[in-house]
Amino acid sequence: MTIKEFAELAGVSIATVSRAFGGAGRISERTRKRLREEAEKVGYSPSFVARGLAGRRDTTVVLFYPELYLHEPDPFFSEIAQGVARAMPENQLFQLVPYFIQRERSVISCCEQIRDGRVSGAIIAAEGGRAADLANEAERNRIPYVIVGELTEFTANSVLYDAEQGAFLAGRHFRNTGRKRAAFVTGLHDAGKRAGFRRGFGGEVVEIEGGAGHSYGIRAFEIIRRQFPDTDCVMCANDVLAAGFLRGAAAAGVPVPDRISVIGCDDIASSGFHVPSISTVSLHPYRVGEAAVSMLERRFRCRTDVPSEIVPCDLLIRESSF
Amino acid sequence: MTIKEFAELAGVSIATVSRAFGGAGRISERTRKRLREEAEKVGYSPSFVARGLAGRRDTTVVLFYPELYLHEPDPFFSEIAQGVARAMPENQLFQLVPYFIQRERSVISCCEQIRDGRVSGAIIAAEGGRAADLANEAERNRIPYVIVGELTEFTANSVLYDAEQGAFLAGRHFRNTGRKRAAFVTGLHDAGKRAGFRRGFGGEVVEIEGGAGHSYGIRAFEIIRRQFPDTDCVMCANDVLAAGFLRGAAAAGVPVPDRISVIGCDDIASSGFHVPSISTVSLHPYRVGEAAVSMLERRFRCRTDVPSEIVPCDLLIRESSF
DNA sequence: TTGTAAGCGTTATCAT
């Protein structure tokens, strides 16, 4: 049913109908109420598409987020998405659009969606660059946006986690608990974490190439066992890697944390479910998602830039270290 | 840049531009190519919104999926979403829209999006009913859709997993490996699983109230230990529950699978990472997502109903049982 | 093969 049909049916002009559904147009409260009820009854609701075309772009909030891994998804961004989805107010249309960093086309089509007016506000999650393109596009189209990412990268309109600081805490913890020989299992975007861990531990740190996914964690354990057998503490760049590492240790019968202490990073839900539960640098993905929503709402109100916000990270000591 | 501006710039009419970007309109291959290149250069791309309004609704494919749990997300649907996202052809706009089954408004706004023409095709994931509303709405609006769900529920246009059959396999496995006293830890939508497990095991099955999330699994273990101490095999309605159960067992020093054998359901990625790795009824969520995409594509071509498809489930015996 | 013009369902700007 279109606005025209409905207007006829209700015995008013289409302009009046439009106002009944629009924000604070000049219309009597009585008519508005009557029309809304009528619409409910006959099943009319205004078309978002037409609305978008006609100018008002208060339609949809999207979360752009990267699909990082080829075969095994890292749940980190999923958990950010959870936080965003839950915090989104009931009356907002909300959609997630994944972009694949391997597909050039994928980022482009995200930009098209912004340019197009189908997006009234965007939350842009990223690791390692790509977000800038989307943010620029949003800027150009005067669409409020919020970036979610690592501390080093963005100055304003961002919700940031300080992974470097977190890794620092992990390194220092190992140092303080008397560990002597440290290793760091690398991930995909981990420059900050690596540096922080080094700084925190203070001594020499062996770097093991990890990568994307559980199996790389297992492999990292094997490498350490063979090439650096006296390693007694390890930080992994993310929790999935840490789970793999622990699996390797369990299979080899190496006791954790007694013989080797392990700390992961991110704090995805399953790291708490693992046996032993995985000590980790919590980036609080869920909280980050929530914070992004409330920052976006602030940007909706006052159409200006807002200062970035840091969601502090915590070192969670669970069973894989002490 | 609008079509008008671009048309002027390229020295043709807007109709010609439209045809250059449309499917197989009557236009010379030469002009089409020239215009496409020109557009690339000056940064013009047609507006999806306007396109949608003007009639062609080949815009966006969405995946509607439920957020089931209040506090702890179950990754099952996330993994289906992964499969869908990966299988989606490069040139299709793809979006996820979560609906919260606790929020009445949430399903309604999904319907509005369908009614609206912003959706050209839908994949509807569901457990426990709500999908029917969305499917009806899609039907009414002549939008191709595919439902993803449990075998019992839908007849056509669906990709189905046969959880009952899977649970049957699990029950039979326990029976065949000489287990005597079985328990089933319930989830949120598990009628089929429960029945299948009973049928497969053949003997008496104690039912323990599980619920939503890891902690409920731990609690289920405690209940069994106290009230049914001679239980020697357990099926949990989902893997998150199973992880919790194993955590309880580990904490209590009960050896798995020697003393008690455990099988979960779903086959989320992390169940393979657990220590011990979790035996499970694999519903192959990733594959299910892929299958949904290819079914939707078939529906795009021939605009008719297509027969449902069952993605067979497998019993994966890992370390938590033998 | 290309151009002209009438929609598509809204919002926004004038009038009234």
Add this chain to the structure above:
DNA sequence: ATGATAACGCTTACAA
């Protein structure tokens, strides 16, 4: 407070 009407950017007969 309400009603006419011109956009919005595109698709699609119909005409040339």
